[in-house]
Amino acid sequence: MLNFFQLILIYAGIYAIMAIGQNCITGYTGMLSLCHAGFFCIGSYATAIICKVFGLSFWLSLPVAALAAGLVGLLIGIPTLRLKGDYLCIATLGLGEIIRNVATNLNPVGFSQIPRASLFGYEFASRYKVPFIILIWAFVLVFYILFQQLAHSRLGRAMVAVREDEVAAQSNGINVTKYKISSFVLGAAVGGIAGCLQTAYTLTVQPGSYTFMVSVMVLCTVVLGGMGNAKAVILGAFIIQFISYLPQLTGLTNVIPAQAKQIIYGLLLVVMMLCRPQGILGRDKYRYGDPRTRMEKLADFFHRSKKAKGGRA
Amino acid sequence: MRILETEHLTREFGGVIAVNDVDFHVEKGLVTGLIGPNGAGKTTLFNQITGVDKPTSGRIIFDGNDITGLPAWKISRMGIARTFQNIRLYKELTVVENVMMGLHFKVGSDPFHHRFAQAVKSYFFASRENREVYGRAMEWLRFFELEEHAQDFAGSLPYGKQRELEIARALAADPKLLFLDEPAAGMNPAETSHLMSVVGKIKGLGVTVVLIEHDMKLVMNICDNITVLNFGMKIAEGTPNEIKHDKGVIEAYLGKEEEE
Numbered sequence: 126m127l128n129f130f131q132l133i134l135i136y137a138g139i140y141a142i143m144a145i146g147q148n149c150i151t152g153y154t155g156m157l158s159l160c161h162a163g164f165f166c167i168g169s170y171a172t173a174i175i176c177k178v179f180g181l182s183f184w185l186s187l188p189v190a191a192l193a194a195g196l197v198g199l200l201i202g203i204p205t206l207r208l209k210g211d212y213l214c215i216a217t218l219g220l221g222e223i224i225r226n227v228a229t230n231l232n233p234v235g236f237s238q239i240p241r242a243s244l245f246g247y248e249f250a251s252r253y254k255v256p257f258i259i260l261i262w263a264f265v266l267v268f269y270i271l272f273q274q275l276a277h278s279r280l281g282r283a284m285v286a287v288r289e290d291e292v293a294a295q296s297n298g299i300n301v302t303k304y305k306i307s308s309f310v311l312g313a314a315v316g317g318i319a320g321c322l323q324t325a326y327t328l329t330v331q332p333g334s335y336t337f338m339v340s341v342m343v344l345c346t347v348v349l350g351g352m353g354n355a356k357a358v359i360l361g362a363f364i365i366q367f368i369s370y371l372p373q374l375t376g377l378t379n380v381i382p383a384q385a386k387q388i389i390y391g392l393l394l395v396v397m398m399l400c401r402p403q404g405i406l407g408r409d410k411y412r413y414g415d416p417r418t419r420m421e422k423l424a425d426f427f428h429r430s431k432k433a434k435g436g437r438a
Numbered sequence: 439m440r441i442l443e444t445e446h447l448t449r450e451f452g453g454v455i456a457v458n459d460v461d462f463h464v465e466k467g468l469v470t471g472l473i474g475p476n477g478a479g480k481t482t483l484f485n486q487i488t489g490v491d492k493p494t495s496g497r498i499i500f501d502g503n504d505i506t507g508l509p510a511w512k513i514s515r516m517g518i519a520r521t522f523q524n525i526r527l528y529k530e531l532t533v534v535e536n537v538m539m540g541l542h543f544k545v546g547s548d549p550f551h552h553r554f555a556q557a558v559k560s561y562f563f564a565s566r567e568n569r570e571v572y573g574r575a576m577e578w579l580r581f582f583e584l585e586e587h588a589q590d591f592a593g594s595l596p597y598g599k600q601r602e603l604e605i606a607r608a609l610a611a612d613p614k615l616l617f618l619d620e621p622a623a624g625m626n627p628a629e630t631s632h633l634m635s636v637v638g639k640i641k642g643l644g645v646t647v648v649l650i651e652h653d654m655k656l657v658m659n660i661c662d663n664i665t666v667l668n669f670g671m672k673i674a675e676g677t678p679n680e681i682k683h684d685k686g687v688i689e690a691y692l693g694k695e696e697e698e
Binding site for chain 1: 488489490509510511514515519520522526527528529530531535538539540542543545561562564565567568571607608611
């Protein structure tokens with residue numbers, strides 16, 4: 126049982142990183158993209174090739190994975206980001222499948238027995254999960270901070286303007302195309318890093334594990350938690366992983382088929398759209414213009430928690 | 439002195455010629471009105487000048503530079519701001535955030551137009567930059583007497599205030615030339631008279647204003663020059679008094695008297 130919880134923590138972390146990337150694309154800039162599995166795949170393969178074929182360090186493969194995924198994001202972003210809404214969604218869906226098919230045709234069995242990652246002489250072995258949990262959640266923390274800063278900066282503000290109204294954004298002097306592409310490339314690069322970490326954990330790479338379902342799961346994570354809110358996206362990753370390990374957790378693997386999770390995702394999304402379309406946590410308020418000082422915020426927080434307690438009593 | 443000039447500007451949509459060989463010009467520091475019956479091509483002309491749409495032929499000269507066919511974001515950086523006929527606010531953002539968007543290229547630097555180091559600074563010192571942008575946005579809200587709504591969502595404002603907020607957002611970019619597309623549409627008389635005083639204040643700031651408007655009382659009161667379009671062609675230009683007595687304009691609006 127403990128083993129499962131640890132596994133969920135690892136996969137929730139990997140999906141949280143992917144979802145932070147997807148959130149940059151869909152949550153901030155408002156582009157409906159469905160090819161995060163493709164970027165995930167590129168990251169995984171980059172690590173596999175660098176560690177196994179070239180015999181280089183895992184740490185070196187991290188920037189390479191991010192660059193490779195970002196570069197592919199740039200190349201496919203330039204022609205496709207002219208499309209909007211559903212059309213962009215279909216185009217990116219196709220691109221995700223193309224990446225997977227290219228991987229399958231290059232090497233149908235993928236790579237296995239990839240050398241382990243090591244840090245200061247410590248080797249990360251898949252049997253010991255706690256070091257992996259620490260490693261992956263350290264990355265989640267780093268990306269959370271980086272993207273939170275992005276959201277609060279001028280760049281993030283321009284991305285939100287593009288999401289809200291492209292024509293108005295242009296007349297405010299915002300170069301819509303470039304912000305769309307840079308948001309797409311950033312999201313893709315983060316997806317690549319998630320793939321890199323996944324390879325470090327499983328030590329095998331198979332083209333079969335980067336299906337369309339992965340992209341859907343990542344998008345679900347973002348929509349479920351709350352678009353444009355990095356905290357909410359991490360919460361969403363936990364929920365999605367709990368659902369996908371539900372049969373094992375409840376010990377009902379014989380009763381509940383593995384495919385049941387897809388039904389639950391679908392059901393969850395429908396219920397969310399009906400009851401709370403903004404996601405569990407919704408968007409951050411006061412994102413760019415909080416007039417309150419830090420002390421006022423603190424006072425406000427205590428005031429609210431007092432009120433909540435009073436309400437219960 | 440002319441701040442804006444169009445030469446033989448034409449825009450065709452398939453077989454329809456929405457703007458036909460128009461020579462439109464705007465004098466610096468004055469309020470110019472653009473009037474005409476529905477479908478005369480007023481908004482299309484605005485869209486050509488502000489880069490939202492590209493002209494089929496002709497030239498647009500702004501402040502001595504040829505801006506024909508430039509993308510909208512470049513034109514707005516050169517100093518042309520605008521509002522839209524169907525209000526285009528960022529409805530899910532707060533009022534002050536909307537004005538902050540208007541300041542986008544005034545404060546901080548872009549990774550694409552300035553040195554990379556400045557963009558990095560813009561990222562890491564975001565809160566300092568945000569405070570500056572926030573402060574300047576609040577100044578504009580005070581100018582428009584909207585400061586008590588600063589933290590409300592833009593979509594929740596009453597209609598007249600939304601129009602004013604859009605003007606505030608456009609002005610925040612410190613433009614030389616401001617285009618207002620039917621600013622008084624859907625306003626009640628009290629709001630319209632407030633708008634008139636706002637346009638007066640904007641003129642006082644030294645900003646040249648061009649406005650499309652159907653409310654003739656407003657146009658005749660605040661415009662220094664008026665250009666009249668009909669079926670995509672310029673049929674008259676002059677002071678409000680000249681326009682009032684122009685035969686062609688009266689015909690365009692009321693129809694020709696039948697001769698017996």
